[in-house]
Amino acid sequence: MIEIVKSNTFIDGKRMLPVLRDSLAELYGEHGLSLADIHPIEYGDSYVIVSCDHRMLQQVRSAVAYISRIDGAEVLLQVSIVSGTLRRLRAKMEGHNVYLSRKYPN
Amino acid sequence: MKRYVDLHVKPSDEKTIHDILETALKLGYSTVGLAAGEIPRRSIEEYSGLKVLKRIDADAKLDGLREYRMKLSERCDLVSAICRDSSDIRRALKFGFNLLCFKGLPQTPRITDFSLIGASEAYLELDVYDLLSFERDERVAIFRAIARIFRYASRKKVKLIIASGATDAYKLRAPLDLASMVLPAGITWGEALTATIHNPLLLLSRVIGKGRGYISEGVRTVGRW
Secondary structure (H helix, E strand, O other): OEEEEEEOOOOOHHHHHHHHHHHHHHHHHHHHHHHHOOEEEEEOOOEEEEEOOHHHHHHHHHHHHOOOEEOOEEEEEEEOOOOOOHHHHHHHHHHHHHHHHHHOOO | OOOOEEEEEOOOOHHHHHHHHHHHHHHOOOEEEEOOOOOOOOOOOEEOOEEEEEEEEEEOOOOOHHHHHHHHHHHOOEEEEEEOOHHHHHHHHHOOOOEEEEOOOOOOOOHHHHHHHHOOOOEEEEEOHHHHHOOHHHHHHHHHHHHHHHHHHHHHOOEEEEEOOEOOHHHOOOHHHHHHOOHHHOOOHHHHHHHHHHHHHHHHHHHHHOOOOEEEOOEEOOOOO
């Protein structure tokens, strides 16, 4: 799950995927992009769930780290949850949301 | 729970300090090294559970560097030397700095510099903030330099530290994302993790371990007469 931690305007989760693809292609080329095999699973207001080849996980992570702008707006993205199965990912998301709501009640 | 440390953030004004600390907390850091320079800060030591280390970056070309370091060591948790060339590195090591960083990422690091650092207890810090501001062509040269730095560091047993060097909250990265930023240079994930997570914690344990009267590893002032 890739999450928008901070941005100065509202950014739809759908806008994140093309930017991620560009970043991955820029850093690792078309070969890297094909090996990563990224597919969107779910979009949210400030997150996107993406599936990728587990052998390219760290490379996808670095492509996310190099994204600093989406549509001209400054953003800070984070790979917040990584999981092998969707079921486990959703369980972790629930735990993540509970943790965040406890830590930042407002 | 894992402890993550970003040893170098350098906000430009007081508003940015709070912005950076808040974001660092959200990203999962437990400790941050704050180089706030001349900004009047109300001695921030803790920020909602985030430990804040006071840090000063001293130019290695300064006159009276030894006295300056000793004076600063009493007031700050971390004192680093900013080096531009081999003579700066030699000077900083001679005057007892245990944290060195380059002024910007060097295009052509030299192995002799690494031999000097490797022979001391010092850590070498790389700020990856520069990588975000460069365009593609410049970035290629920087990746080449990073690859060389890691290769020399492993040959000469230099302890590398990767820090964000963030000047605002948008330049911060989550700990594992920060480690992944050097992967395009051909660095292995293990090396990146050692430099981002393991080595900063080692330095931190030394910083925390040094209490009153600390001079260097195993040497402490017990009394004066």
